[in-house]
Amino acid sequence: MSKELRTVLWKDGQVKLIDQRRLPSKLVYISCKNYREVAKAIKNMTVRGAPAIGVAAAMGMALAAKSVKSKNVEKLMSELEKAKNVLASTRPTAINLYWALERIMKVAREAAKSGDAKKVVLSVLDEAKKMADEDVETNKAIGKYGSTLINDGDAVLTHCNAGALATVGYGTALGVIRAALEEGKSFSVVATETRPKLQGARLTAFELKIMGVPFKLITDGMVGYVMQQGLVNKVVVGADRILAKSGHVVNKIGTFTIAVVAKHFGIPFYVAAPTSTIDFESDPEDVVIEFRDENEVHYVDGTRITPKGVKAINPAFDMTPPELITAIITEKGIYEPTRLMELYRSAQP
Ligand code: MRU
Numbered sequence: 001m002s003k004e005l006r007t008v009l010w011k012d013g014q015v016k017l018i019d020q021r022r023l024p025s026k027l028v029y030i031s032c033k034n035y036r037e038v039a040k041a042i043k044n045m046t047v048r049g050a051p052a053i054g055v056a057a058a059m060g061m062a063l064a065a066k067s068v069k070s071k072n073v074e075k076l077m078s079e080l081e082k083a084k085n086v087l088a089s090t091r092p093t094a095i096n097l098y099w100a101l102e103r104i105m106k107v108a109r110e111a112a113k114s115g116d117a118k119k120v121v122l123s124v125l126d127e128a129k130k131m132a133d134e135d136v137e138t139n140k141a142i143g144k145y146g147s148t149l150i151n152d153g154d155a156v157l158t159h160c161n162a163g164a165l166a167t168v169g170y171g172t173a174l175g176v177i178r179a180a181l182e183e184g185k186s187f188s189v190v191a192t193e194t195r196p197k198l199q200g201a202r203l204t205a206f207e208l209k210i211m212g213v214p215f216k217l218i219t220d221g222m223v224g225y226v227m228q229q230g231l232v233n234k235v236v237v238g239a240d241r242i243l244a245k246s247g248h249v250v251n252k253i254g255t256f257t258i259a260v261v262a263k264h265f266g267i268p269f270y271v272a273a274p275t276s277t278i279d280f281e282s283d284p285e286d287v288v289i290e291f292r293d294e295n296e297v298h299y300v301d302g303t304r305i306t307p308k309g310v311k312a313i314n315p316a317f318d319m320t321p322p323e324l325i326t327a328i329i330t331e332k333g334i335y336e337p338t339r340l341m342e343l344y345r346s347a348q349p
Pocket of ligand 1: 048049050051094159160161162163166167171172173199237238239240251252253316
């Protein structure tokens with residue numbers, strides 16, 4: 001992806017999303033004209049990746065605000081509340097979704113005090129656009145910190161897609177790789193295909209190819225082999241939710257297995273994520289792991305690969321405990337997983 005290309009953008013009064021279901025063969029945008037279309041796009045993974053989902057939802061709120069013709073502020077606020085609930089019900093695990101919706105509602109409530117409905121609409125749209133710009137800047141800062149951990153000669157394993165496509169632009173885990181490349185470091189990458197939705201094979205491979213970094217693709221089951229053979233010496237992944245109180249990281253299914261094997265071989269395991277992915281309240285048992293349709297496991301490219309009648313389970317995420325995590329790379333610096341509450345305390349007045 002070129003530097004200017006954004007995964008989520010606001011154009012001509014509509015929300016444009018790169019249709020990630022069609023990559024790598026086609027790079028096309030879809031247009032959402034109302035918040036329900038944005039909600040559908042999040043649910044069916046036209047747009048995916050925690051930060052991208054958050055910004056798409058924020059822009060969905062802007063569409064909802066814009067569609068209210070009444071000058072009555074209470075009516076507008078109740079429509080926004082309704083849109084928030086619909087958007088919040090799309091995917092349960094990535095906290096960026098709730099973080100973004102809450103941030104928009106806060107701005108709307110503040111503007112509503114003026115009694116001017118137009119002001120509310122404008123402030124919601126401004127905030128959504130601001131969040132999109134901030135996302136790219138935040139990822140660049142994550143990249144700057146994270147690239148200090150990458151050395152010449154490294155072979156870095158990444159899982160799923162935590163790249164430009166999972167954000168508005170630049171990426172988190174792939175942002176670290178992008179920044180290290182921009183600094184002229186010479187290293188290689190190993191990307192897992194990431195069953196069942198193949199975000200690694202389809203999206204990460206697409207991005208790494210454009211970046212021009214040497215890389216190899218592996219199936220998820222090959223992680224133990226490549227680590228045992230010394231073919232990777234670092235892991236960098238993204239996150240959908242990081243629990244500050246306990247230091248657990250929730251990310252794409254398979255992340256936990258990779259962390260266990262990395263620990264076995266003494267390979268550093270890094271998580272790159274913005275502070276908007278940090279959940280300062282939840283305990284591990286509070287987290288809802290999204291379970292998706294089992295047909296995602298049964299079918300590959302429209303062809304059933306399992307015998308009829310076979311049952312499958314399809315959890316989309318798993319949880320990695322802090323003892324398997326070397327450090328968390330954020331836009332505010334690099335933290336041990338059990339010291340993230342420091343970020344909360346430093347933000348208090
Ligand atoms: O189901 P997805 O594709 O939305 O899951 C994406 C991931 O698990 C990513 O690793 C995570 O959202 C971080 S993206 C910067």
